Amino acid sequence: MDFEEKVLKTQPLYRGSILNLDLEDVLLPDGRTAKREIIHHHGAVAIMPIDDEGKMLFVKQWRAPMRQETLEIPAGKIDLGETDPQAVALRELNEETGFYTPDLEKVAGFYSTPGFADEYLHLYYTKTLKPVAHKRSLDADEFLNVYHLSFAEAKAAQNRGEICDAKTIMALYYWEILRLKGDVKVD
Known part of the structure; x- marks a missing residue:
């Protein structure tokens, strides 16, 4: 059929x-x-940035639809006319965390909520972070704090409901795979 x-x-x-x-x-x-x-929706990007200590960077911000603060991996929307998701990911990494990476690896691409939206999200990973010389400003309506969390701290935040969005939960599962394979430092 x-x-x-x-x-x-x-x-x-x-x-x-x-x-x-x-x-x-x-x-x-x-x-x-x-x-x-x-x-x-024009689509979005998300980045799994892991620092030299084996901790992942998360941003804490208010999410109006859920009426709560959440911990999420850095992410942002692809603006109309932008055609290179990797360039958008580098921009968002700079803007939200103050870091840059020369080694951005695509993990996956997926539709975030295909039951009612066509938003396509590109998920990237890096374990090579360098502080930027010139940090981009946050969007005018964006307020966030950056946290470096160990895997155990991130899983505890998920259990408390602070990490509750699909892209970040997917990132945690991928991080666990990388840890089991020995591809990232285990805390």
Whole structure:
């Protein structure tokens, strides 16, 4: 059976600086129709930066949709017109942590919430961090603190619900694999 849904009509509901929201009428594979609320997003990057002591850098910030502070790996959105996710990752690493890396390795790419959004996230990893000569300023509406956490500290933060987003949890699992393989320093 072919599961493709044919879009019959698209109604723009909202146009913003970070996302657009459309209401779609679709034809289902069995001939019935349904409505789909679709969020369109330019995509994002996230970085797993591990320092010389074997600790990963996390940022603590307020997340309005959840009404709480979270600990997350550094990340940021790809702006309209940007075509190089790796360059965006380096920009975000500089902006959020004050570090640069000459060795950025792609770990994975994935859709963050495919049930209602087309945001595609690029996940990178580095264990070669260097302080930047010129740190970029945070976005005007961005407030965060940087933390260097051991694996045990990060897992404890996850257990407390401070680390609770998919990209950071995926990063923790990848970090655990790297530790088991001996590819990073074990604290």
